[in-house]
Each structure stands twice: as C-alpha cells, then as structure tokens.
Amino acid sequence: MKEQIYEQIKQCTADHVYEKASAQMIADALHVSRNVVSQYLNEFFKEGRCIKINTRPVLFLDRFLIEEQNQITLSDTLYGSEAELEAAINKQQHLDFEELIGYDDSLQSVIDTCKATISYPPNGLPFLLYGPTGTGKSLIAQKTYEYALHQGLITQEQPFLILNCSEYANNPELLSANLFGHKKGAFTGADKDNPGLLKLAQGGILFLDEVHDLKAECQEKLFLFMDKGIYHMVGDHEHWYESNARLIFATTKDPKKCLLKTLLRRIPMIITVPSLQERGMRERIQLILTMFQAESKRLHKTIMMTNTVYQTLVTTDFPGNIGDLKNCIQAGCVHAYYKCPPKEPTLVVDAFDLPANLVSLKAVSDKRGALDAQNAVLTLADLSHMAGNDQRQGRLNKRILEKFAAYEEAKIGYASFLEGCFAVLDDYYDAIVLKKRYRQNAEFTYVQTLLKHALDLIADPYGIHFHNSDLIAMSAYLHDCTRGAYARNDHEQHQVHTISALHDLLQEELHREYMIAKEVANHLHANADLHLDLLALCIFTLYFKKFNRANDWNKRVGLILAHGYSTASSIADAVNRSLDQYIFDAIDMPMNVSTAAVVEQLNAHLSKMGHFEELVLLVDMGSLEEIDQGIDASRNINIAMMNHVSTKMALAVGNGIKQGRSLQEIFEEVAQAAVPTYHLIARRHKDPLILCSCASGLGTAERLQHILEDSLPKKKAIKVLTYDYNTLIEKRLTPAFFDDYEVICIVGTLNPNIDEVPFIPLEDLVINVTMDKLHDYFRNYLDMEEMRQFKSNILKNFSLSNLITTLTILNPGILLEHVATALDHLQEEMGVVLSNATCVGLYVHICCLIERLVTHAGIDTYPYLEAFVAQHQDFIAVVKRCFSVVERYYSVEIAPSEIAYIYEYIEHNEEKS
C-alpha cells in the first residue's frame, strides 16, 4: 500500500497535476482511508522522499522527480506554496543552455560555439544561426543572452532585443528606422525621435531574426556599424551614433546567397542548427515529452496518448521542425481538451485529435487494431522512461562508438582511443554522480545491489577495485540497459557492424578485462535475468580497464595448468587474491588425460586470449618439450614454462610478474627455491611399552607378560606385549612398530640385541641386580611412589620360586631340583663355573623348556641348526648326559634345537665373565 501511495505521488508530480497530490485525493483514488494515506505521506516527507507544500490542502510531491526534472538538488523539502517551490527551483537552476533539449548531444557543438563567440573579449563577436524554420534558432539566441547574463558578461539592465526582419519585408525604410533609429520628421508619421534598437540594445544583445529579409542598403549600414561601431540615424546623415550592442543573426536561407559578402565577412561565425530529423529518436521523444508536460501543467490534467499518436509524432517529418511538432501537440491537446468532461482528471489524446493532415484514416484504424491488441496507452512517465533515462546512456554509447570510428578511420591511435573512452566514461560519471542526475528509486537500488554483489564476487578477486560512486555510475548504465531498449534498438540498429568490430577489438586487446565483464554479464543474466548486449559488454570492459589503468594485464599472461577438479583454479585464485592483481588464468584438467590432450586444451584457451606478448606457463606434470612443440607456433610470443606447480611457487612467479622482472630472472630464482626440504614431525602420542620376548617360547613370554602387568602400578599407562623371539632376531622391530609404541625395554630370557631398545634379562630381575636400570628406564612414566611400588612388586614377583611357579604348570620345587642338579653336572663336565645370573637364567629357561616338552610345545627351530649340530657335537652329548635323568623323569627328549639355546646362555655367560 505504501508504495502504491508513493507511485500515485510520483504520477501526479510527473504529470504536473499537483492539486491531486493531497491526502484526500490520493485516498479517493486508491479507495483507502485518508488517515492512512496522510500517515504514509508524512513518513515519505520525513524520509526525504517527498516535498511538502503547506497549502490547503497540503500537497506532497516526489522530491527525486522534481530534482530530476529540474536537474537540481533541493536542500529544503518544506515549502509554503507552489510559488515558493518554483522560486527555489529557479534560484538553483541558472540553467540557460541546459534547458534546451539536446544541449549535450545534437546541440552540443552549436552551444559551445555560441558560448565561445559571445564571450570573445572584449565585447563578444557577432554570429549567425543558420537552419530550417522551427529548429530553435530564436531560442538559442535567447539562451545565449541568458548565458551572457549569468556569466556576468552583461548586466540585468542590458537587454535582449529582437528584430524580425521578415516582418518588414515590404517596408525596408521602417525596418531601417527601427533598427538605426530616426529623427522626428524623418518620414511621414515620424512624429518624434526614436533611438532605434541598436541604441536600445546598448551593452546587451540585438537578435536579428530572418536576416535574409534585410535589404542590401540596410545590410551595408549594418556592415559599417560592425566595422567601425558607428551609424547614422534615419533622417540624420550628419551625426554618427555609437552602440556596443552585440549582434546575433538568424536565417533559414543559405547565407552565401542571401547576404552581402561584405556583411558576411563581418560575421566570423556561422553556426548551423540541425533539423528535427537530424536530432535522433531520443531527442525527439524528449521534445514530445516536455511539450506534453507543458500542456499538462497548463491544463491541470494528467495527459495520456494513444500509441498511434505517439507513433505519428515520432515518425512524421515535420517541415516546420520543432515548432511544427509543438503546434501539432498543442493542437492535439486543445482538441482532446474540448472533448474531455471538465471534471475528468485525465486527458487522453488520440489520433483524431491530431491535425487531419498528419494521420490518414486508414493508418489510424490499422494502428488502432494494433493498439487495442497491445492496450497501449502511453503515460508521460512511459515517455520519460523511453527518453529520459535512456538519453544519457545513449549518449555514452554514441560517444564511445564515435571514438571507435575515429580509431578505425586511423584518425587516432589505440592509446588515444582508450583515453577518449575513459574521458567519455568520466563525463557520464559526472552527469550521474556529481550532478546527481540519477533518480535512486527502488529499482535502481536493486540493480546497484546486484551489480555490487557481482563485482565483489568476480572483479574483486582480480584486484579490480572501485569506489561507490563508480558503482553508481555503472549501476545507472546497467539500469538504463534494462529499460530504454526501444529507443536504443531503433537508434543503434545501423551500428551493429561497428559494435561488433568494437567488441572484437576489446576482446583482443583487453582480453582479461573482457573476460571479467563477460563473467559479470553471465552472472547478472543467470541471477537476475539482466541482459547486457554486446555494446554494454564493451562498456563494462572499458570500465574495468579504466579502474585498472595502471596495469597492463594483457601483455604478460600467466596460466596454471593442473590435473584435478579445481587444483589450477584454486591456486590461480589464491595467487590473484593475495597479489591483488589478475596474474593467472587456470585450466583444470581431468586426472587421466594425455599430454596431447593437455596441449589441445592449452591451444584452445590461448586462441581465446587475444593479443599478448609473454606467456608464463606452470604445469603440474608432463613433458615441457612436448608442450612447447604443441603450442600453436603461429603465436609470436615468448613462453616461460615450468613443470611444477604449487601455491608458493605460483605466488613467487606471480610476484615477479607483478614487479615486471624478466622471465629469466623470475624462473631462475623460483627454480632454485623449488628444491623441496622435508621434516618429519611425529607428534602423535605413543603408548609406552614393555616387550616380553623369550627364547623359551611365546608361552613363557605370555606368562612373563602377566607377571609384569601385575607388577606395574598403573596397568593401563604402560602396555606389556609379547613378541616371538625368533621373529625378533630375524626381522628386528619394524619402523611401524616404533610409530605406535615407545618401547621402554625388552624383558626376556635371551638378549635379542635390538639396538634401539635396552634388554633386561629375566635373571637380572630375579637376582635383583637391575634396580638402577629400572629406575632409569621407567622414570619418565612413573612418579616416585609408583616407582617405589613397581620395584617392590618386582622383588616380590620375580623371586625364583615364584617365577618358576608362575612360569610352569609343573611342580616348581621338583623341577628346580632336577634342573639345578643337571646344571651342576653340566658345569662339572664342562669345567666351567657359571655366574649366578646365568644360572638363574638357565633355571628359568630350562624349567620352561621342560614344561614345553611336557606339553609338546617344544622348539624345533633354531637358525643355523645344522651348523650348530656339526660344530657342537660334544656339547650336545654333554647336555644329553647331564640331563638324562631329567629326560627320563619327565619322559621328554631335549632336541638339538633346544640345546642350541642352552649353549647360547652358557656362551653369553662367557662373554659376561
């Protein structure tokens, strides 16, 4: 509802029917309560969207529309009356030439010349406006005067006077008398002195319209005045009179044919004013709009027109140009006004209201059919859209195309062409941003938000940054693109070839900016259905180049080519972002493509890249020679390649490119730094571990494991595992084992000699010689109290009898007795005395051995068994003898493999002793 009310206000403002912009009238129109409307209107006023005119009733007008229509910025939004508002507008305007439609387009050069000529020191120069009737010559002369006034060239007291020479075509004497003045009695009827217009225009401007009707004699007199500043009044040939009036002439006829050469020589500037036909469609729509607006204001009615009327007005070739068009519109409004009931607020002008000679009845009925089908009744707001917004954009497009035409015709070089385009964009920016000539309505805000999002997403990562005001200018352009399609297409139809040539040039020369523009265009199209046509794409490309003037992205291009779903693009994106510049493009390749396919993709990519001089190529794998040979040889470029890609490296290369260093230098440095270094960091927490491994077999080890587990105060903190003795000595501990465990020590019967891990012989635990070592090995894992407990448990659990009881299922007392006796025999027979520790070790080992044999789990493997048997026959025989009682008692047989281990014990004893 709120926006509906605002729309109503906008409509009333657009149509100049201010009296309908009161709360009551709007409430009636929208069938809502007056109070609701009033509340919203006051909100608009507070938000600064509406102007409030404190009359009775109070009126509300669309502030932005008023500002746009008058091309001003209002500081106040509250006025006592309409007159007060008008005065505020007039005060700000000081517009002079800007009031002319086409002032910065078709009339631009006309106006520039007028300004320059009238300001020429010391007193300005005369000039002649030449153009068909009704093209605005009188108006331009009038505006020149206002300009001179505003510029302080003349004062308020110094007038603008007009002499239309054609009015005196049949009475040249009277013309002369009016122009130069006359003395009393100079001719019949001259009953008093007349100073003449030249004198009256002293210090100001005298506009001599239709000057071709000035007789030769008069032209000569005028020539003398222009030459010497003096003249005779009619009837007084004795005195010379002086005037410093500035002269402006106008004619519809060829000046060379209708003016004396002498006079013509005195007029240094002949300014040709274009006909209505030459004004182009946009200006014509603007003219129609302002003329209808003027009528709407005058008649206090909203004006609409049928499509037929509109079509007629835009297509008819009016011989009397703008004057005729105006007459036609006025006549149409007058006709419609008489048909319209007095209280009807809207005036619809239809084809029958126009002068009969303009519209053939057939055409009317034909167009009526089409009209009904389209239900096309146009409001002035529609016209405003078609002409107003589009005008600026159209001008921008036109000027860019003019620059391009000059480039194509080799009148300017590429650099000047670009600079020229930037200047055009700057002008557009001035018009939109500095002069605040853009109406920031909801639709505009929407376009701006969309564009900002697209630019942040797409352009920003490439280092293209812009100010908010640039964004407003671009949004205004985009906004216009979405609107005045009608006028644009009409106007630019014949320029399709030029536009496509411009497009090709920019794609080639500004390839990267072009690609960004294209991405933005695709984004806008996909997300908001906004369509950028080819020319708009070119304008966006130029904008991006303008924001990025300092960098020549298109000279050296970087390309990352890597396998994987988004490897290359991710690296390129990261580097472009961190260097804040568009350095790398990326090609992502599937994992399993051949080098030939890579080269094919590469060439396809390069062919789209336009003109560049150096290519820096980073590929993740593949032969550089093959790639080099595959690159399209016709490209006249330097190539630097590296078959290695990482973000760090791409960053270093990118940095070198950004700094403008030579490719040789960049790559040398990068290659040197590319040698990889490595460092393994194992931070994972490993479990501390005691490993039990016994030559007496896994069973012994497992029992040992249980004793140790029982002895440890914190069972879970330190793990106890078993490991097969033979595997251990053959294969050692694998590195993976150390990855998982922190092996504190190996406890067992025989030393497996693992370098990295200390060994605690079982017997040492029994005979109690290892307490210091235990302290060293376990201090990192046990606190003082735990250590004390651990040691005391070891003492308790590792007494020989306890150990044997735990390790075997046999009667420990009998078993130990047998083993001790047998070992005593052995020492005797061998003539050796084994150390206490070795004995204890052998007790344990042999007890376990016997139990294994009893339980049929004997060890029949021993590395190098054959060699042992061959070399140690005697020892085997001695053992057999000494242990014959044991063998018999337990009904077992000690195999050579078992004897080999006993041998090792004894041999170690020798090493120890």
Ligand SMILES: Nc1ncnc2c1ncn2[C@@H]1O[C@H](COP(=O)(O)OP(=O)(O)OP(=O)(O)O)[C@@H](O)[C@H]1O
């Ligand atoms: N650029 C313009 N913008 C708006 N209105 C214009 C413009 N040019 C002309 N007009 C309007 O067109 C009408 C004809 O203009 P004007 O009388 O100045 O033309 P002219 O060339 O002097 O004609 P003539 O040669 O017949 O004297 C006027 O009502 C004028 O206000």
